[in-house]
Amino acid sequence: MARSRTDDDDALLPPTAAVEVESHDGEPADGRALRAERRRNERREAILQAAQRVFRDKGYHQASVHDIIDEARIARGTFYLYFTSKQEIFAVLVDEFLRLIRTQVRRISLEPGADAPLEQLRANFRRIVLTVVGHDDLASIILRDPTSFDEESRARVNLFFDQALQLIEDALRVGQGLRLVRECDVHLVAVTALGGLRLALVHMLEAHGEDPGVRARERSFEHPERVADELMAFFLRGMTPPVSPLPNP
Structure with missing residues (x-):
């Protein structure tokens, strides 16, 4: 039959x-x-x-x-x-996560009626942070210590961060063109910013995890929009008071 x-x-x-x-x-x-x-x-x-x-x-x-x-x-x-292997499916997931991050970055518009450049930068930051929270399964894997990966997967994660670094460098150059960012060593500042952003996002993921003790400890990272605003203010102004206050969120 x-x-x-x-x-x-x-x-x-x-x-x-x-x-x-x-x-x-x-x-x-x-x-x-x-x-x-x-x-x-x-x-x-x-x-x-x-x-x-x-x-x-x-x-x-x-x-x-x-x-x-x-x-x-x-x-x-x-x-x-x-899929042919665990390595291949992981590579697909990493590439998809980077694609999602890229889609959240909008080019700064200077067209009449567009939001102020600073507000557009803030919106970019918020979208990225919310994307990380919305895809926490994958983000938690990529953002944590990559030493547990095999060589092929570690290379894929390193490529992810290299591309993320390029996004930050591009954003800094745009900011310099708009006179929102001071003259600086763009690569050095981008590396520093990426390191701080990566660690802050790890803490934010822990603030949304299942362990109540960890959530209580990481309460500062509970609200993604606030995290995004604090990070952007720090990257733009450091720890010194701004000459003119940043617009309220």
Whole structure:
């Protein structure tokens, strides 16, 4: 007796193969191909979400492909239809996180009617901080000590921070052009800013964690918008009082 086709069978088909399958219910072949592609995309996303949870709970080093398979409730073969290894799925997650961060950075507009440049910078900061909080599973993995990563994954995380550093350097140069940032060694200041930002975000994630004792200790980091405003004020003015007060949030 021939067995019935399953979703996993569809996932095994190359994109063109689904078009070649003749529909038995009158549905156009291209419609069947689109449904199969949608199922593949949904399953891939479900595996990525499961991997995030596993990496968060077990840490990168202790997590295994088997753990991800169990969390996603899929067959081992299904995992390898989408990813070749733990390293590959981690690389995809890191790249996606950087893409999310990049989408939160808006170019400063000097067009009539645009918000003041300082307010636009503040909005960029807030969006980045809120993105970190909204994706805390992945952020907590990337922002913490990377020494537990294997060489390939450590290189991927280092690349993430190199690209984040470039974003900060670009923002500083824009700020200098707008006379919001003093003349300085842009690379040195960007490295210092990134180090402080990274540590502050780790504390903020702990303030939103499950340990009540840690949450109480990190109460200063409880409100992401306040964290963003304090960080920006510090990066712009240091510890000296501003000549003219910064606008209220």
